[in-house]
Amino acid sequence: MASPDMTTDTDVLRTVDGTPLKTALAIASRRARIRAFMLVLPLLIFILLTFAVPIGQMLSRSFTDDKFSSNMVELGKWFDDNANAAPDEAAYTALAADLVTASNERTAGSVGTRINYELPGTRSLFTSAARKADKLEAPFKEAIIALDKDWARADLWAAMRSASAAATTNFYQAALDRQIGADGNFEAAPENTQIYVKLFVRTFVISIVITLLCLMLGFPIAHLLAVLPMRYASLLMILVLLPFWTSLLVRTTSWMVILQSQGVINDVLVALRIVGEDGRLAMMYNQTGTIIAMTHILLPFMILPLYSVMKTIPPSYARAARSLGATSWTTFRRIYLPQTVSGIGAGGILCFILAVGYYITPALVGGADGTLISNQIAFHMQKSLNWSLAAALAAMLLAAVLILYWAYDRIIGIDNMKLG
Amino acid sequence: MALPIYADTAERIWYYSYRVICALIFVFLIAPILIIMPLSFNAEAYFTFSREMLTFDPAGYSMRWYDNLLTFGMQAPDALRDGGWWADVWANSKWLQAAKNSIIVGFFATIVATVLGTIAAMGLSRPEMPYRKLIMAILISPMIVPIIITATGLFFFYSDIGLSGTYFGLVMAHATLGIPFVIITVTATMMGFDRSLIRAAQNMGAGPVTTFFKVQLPLITPGVVSGALFAFVTSFDEVVVVLFIGSHEQQTIPRQMWNGIREQISPSILAVATILVIFSICLLTVVELLRRRSERLRGVTPS
Numbered sequence: 001m002a003s004p005d006m007t008t009d010t011d012v013l014r015t016v017d018g019t020p021l022k023t024a025l026a027i028a029s030r031r032a033r034i035r036a037f038m039l040v041l042p043l044l045i046f047i048l049l050t051f052a053v054p055i056g057q058m059l060s061r062s063f064t065d066d067k068f069s070s071n072m073v074e075l076g077k078w079f080d081d082n083a084n085a086a087p088d089e090a091a092y093t094a095l096a097a098d099l100v101t102a103s104n105e106r107t108a109g110s111v112g113t114r115i116n117y118e119l120p121g122t123r124s125l126f127t128s129a130a131r132k133a134d135k136l137e138a139p140f141k142e143a144i145i146a147l148d149k150d151w152a153r154a155d156l157w158a159a160m161r162s163a164s165a166a167a168t169t170n171f172y173q174a175a176l177d178r179q180i181g182a183d184g185n186f187e188a189a190p191e192n193t194q195i196y197v198k199l200f201v202r203t204f205v206i207s208i209v210i211t212l213l214c215l216m217l218g219f220p221i222a223h224l225l226a227v228l229p230m231r232y233a234s235l236l237m238i239l240v241l242l243p244f245w246t247s248l249l250v251r252t253t254s255w256m257v258i259l260q261s262q263g264v265i266n267d268v269l270v271a272l273r274i275v276g277e278d279g280r281l282a283m284m285y286n287q288t289g290t291i292i293a294m295t296h297i298l299l300p301f302m303i304l305p306l307y308s309v310m311k312t313i314p315p316s317y318a319r320a321a322r323s324l325g326a327t328s329w330t331t332f333r334r335i336y337l338p339q340t341v342s343g344i345g346a347g348g349i350l351c352f353i354l355a356v357g358y359y360i361t362p363a364l365v366g367g368a369d370g371t372l373i374s375n376q377i378a379f380h381m382q383k384s385l386n387w388s389l390a391a392a393l394a395a396m397l398l399a400a401v402l403i404l405y406w407a408y409d410r411i412i413g414i415d416n417m418k419l420g
Numbered sequence: 421m422a423l424p425i426y427a428d429t430a431e432r433i434w435y436y437s438y439r440v441i442c443a444l445i446f447v448f449l450i451a452p453i454l455i456i457m458p459l460s461f462n463a464e465a466y467f468t469f470s471r472e473m474l475t476f477d478p479a480g481y482s483m484r485w486y487d488n489l490l491t492f493g494m495q496a497p498d499a500l501r502d503g504g505w506w507a508d509v510w511a512n513s514k515w516l517q518a519a520k521n522s523i524i525v526g527f528f529a530t531i532v533a534t535v536l537g538t539i540a541a542m543g544l545s546r547p548e549m550p551y552r553k554l555i556m557a558i559l560i561s562p563m564i565v566p567i568i569i570t571a572t573g574l575f576f577f578y579s580d581i582g583l584s585g586t587y588f589g590l591v592m593a594h595a596t597l598g599i600p601f602v603i604i605t606v607t608a609t610m611m612g613f614d615r616s617l618i619r620a621a622q623n624m625g626a627g628p629v630t631t632f633f634k635v636q637l638p639l640i641t642p643g644v645v646s647g648a649l650f651a652f653v654t655s656f657d658e659v660v661v662v663l664f665i666g667s668h669e670q671q672t673i674p675r676q677m678w679n680g681i682r683e684q685i686s687p688s689i690l691a692v693a694t695i696l697v698i699f700s701i702c703l704l705t706v707v708e709l710l711r712r713r714s715e716r717l718r719g720v721t722p723s
Contacts, residue, residue: 364682
């Protein structure tokens with residue numbers, strides 16, 4: 001054996017060309033690592049470009065909105081120079097100058113929209129003032145307040161002050177149901193306009209209900225598939241995999257056909273005289289519809305991980321427990337169930353992650369109280385066009401999903417994910 | 421799982437009721453998919469079984485909704501069904517245009533996802549791969565991140581760089597969504613791959629390229645093909661990204677269905693759904709055959 005002591009040159013094992021073996025090995029394994037990494041690199045760059053960068057860019061939008069700050073330059077300067085000051089004549093002069101510019105460049109609408117995010121109902125204030133901006137004369141304070149006395153509101157000035165910087169956390173405040181109060185500070189929005197926190201809570205509650213339902217329905221199926229002889233199990237497995245491979249929209253459509261008030265279930269109930277013609281159950285366009293359809297859609301994601309864990313549990317353990325005098329219930333509770341925990345964790349977290357961010361099914365069968373946070377993001381993207389608020393809501397949803405994803409990796413390991 | 425002879429009465433009752441419960445859950449899983457098939461042949465514009473259908477009266481059944489799939493969007497749907505009529509179908513039928521778009525986008529997205537995904541999976545399955553878990557987590561994240569977030573991000577990004585409404589942008593987006601499935605299936609196949617076969621090939625003088633095509637690829641082909649099928653299905657079933665970044669002309673089958681469901685839900689949707697179910701049965705059969713082949717190749721025999 002060569003001595004590990006590197007100071008004596010002669011003892012060191014060397015390759016043919018004279019490099020010490022240890023160095024040569026380090027170089028070789030470093031090359032191997034680089035080679036492996038090079039194989040992954042193209043895909044990594046691809047994913048960064050088509051996935052990570054777009055999402056990062058979208059998230060940065062949740063902190064910025066320059067619709068006000070880029071168009072109201074004079075007022076921005078006044079806010080910079082006079083921190084915490086009440087609006088004086090100079091402020092109104094700056095406002096009048098900006099309104100004239102906004103009127104000429106036709107940007108009053110977007111300026112008003114920006115303030116309208118903070119104080120609903122103030123958009124028209126800007127558009128109508130901009131139309132009359134040319135005729136304003138000094139003293140501007142009286143002239144502008146004469147147009148509309150709302151221009152003297154403290155909360156309006158507070159909103160303009162906070163919008164005068166492009167970078168803002170206001171959209172996160174809005175996403176947490178907080179708004180600018182009369183004193184210019186953030187406060188909880190009135191009870192009847194609080195929607196987002198409730199929506200987040202509802203999304204989580206519905207997702208938990210769906211996950212538990214999937215577990216209740218998936219556990220017996222996975223167990224049956226795991227203990228049946230292979231030839232029966234693989235036949236029954238097709239019944240699990242067929243929904244998994246069927247288009248999402250097809251499955252949602254079939255639930256609409258089944259659940260709607262003129263649909264199959266209601267017709268059967270009416271024909272059997274369980275409910276009357278006018279007592280048809282409302283199972284769609286509400287939470288019930290969302291929960292039923294999503295449970296069906298996510299069930300395979302529960303069954304497959306459970307099945308792959310249960311298949312590895314040797315049946316002899318349960319037989320040993322029985323032979324030692326345990327009842328069948330004790331055997332299940334103390335012997336079988338603990339061995340399936342990793343499968344329950346894998347299936348449960350996977351179902352929950354997918355449920356929390358679900359969009360298509362709630363949008364189609366959810367109605368008013370069955371929609372989730374994703375639908376609200378889509379609403380702000382497509383209808384209200386408050387993109388920064390959509391981005392803030394998306395960021396909060398993404399944070400929740402990533403925490404769950406991290407937990408999944410810690411508990412189960414991403415490389416153990418299996419499909420079919 | 422035969423009932424053991426020492427089972428008492430309660431256990432016997434539970435044994436059979438357990439079977440019944442499982443049967444009911446299987447019905448829950450499969451019934452919604454099967455129920456739309458007969459309904460798509462409904463002669464009336466209803467979404468429920470008419471009296472004629474229940475009594476198996478031929479008058480209650482018709483192919484009119486399938487016919488509607490061809491005629492919807494045509495210029496002269498009532499013309500004589502000759503060559504010109506079929507040319508009209510090919511050029512103008514909305515569902516056929518959607519099918520063409522779906523197949524084109526799905527095909528190219530699958531190629532991109534499968535090629536990049538397979539190469540990356542080869543790297544990821546090597547024991548010397550650095551930061552393996554982290555990179556794997558990043559590559560699988562398109563499957564985990566809610567689709568609405570991805571779509572929103574792509575909407576802004578593509579408008580900035582001018583890719584909105586292009587087929588190229590759509591293909592790239594769908595490839596991204598399909599990649600996690602390729603990675604998962606191909607790495608799972610690689611796990612069962614005996615790496616000493618590579619060393620044996622190299623030992624006999626094969627270069628890395630020869631080793632890949634002659635030794636590795638034939639053994640992992642079943643995994644690669646099922647990954648590709650997963651990627652294709654993902655693209656073929658994708659609606660949210662298309663809604664956000666697709667132009668008006670880029671109607672795909674899911675988008676057309678989405679519009680159909682939201683606006684006027686007509687039984688034509690059920691006809692499309694039936695065709696798609698038959699399509700997925702075919703895909704499932706292929707994947708199942710591939711899985712068995714892969715198990716045979718790896719020397720695992722079903723018990």
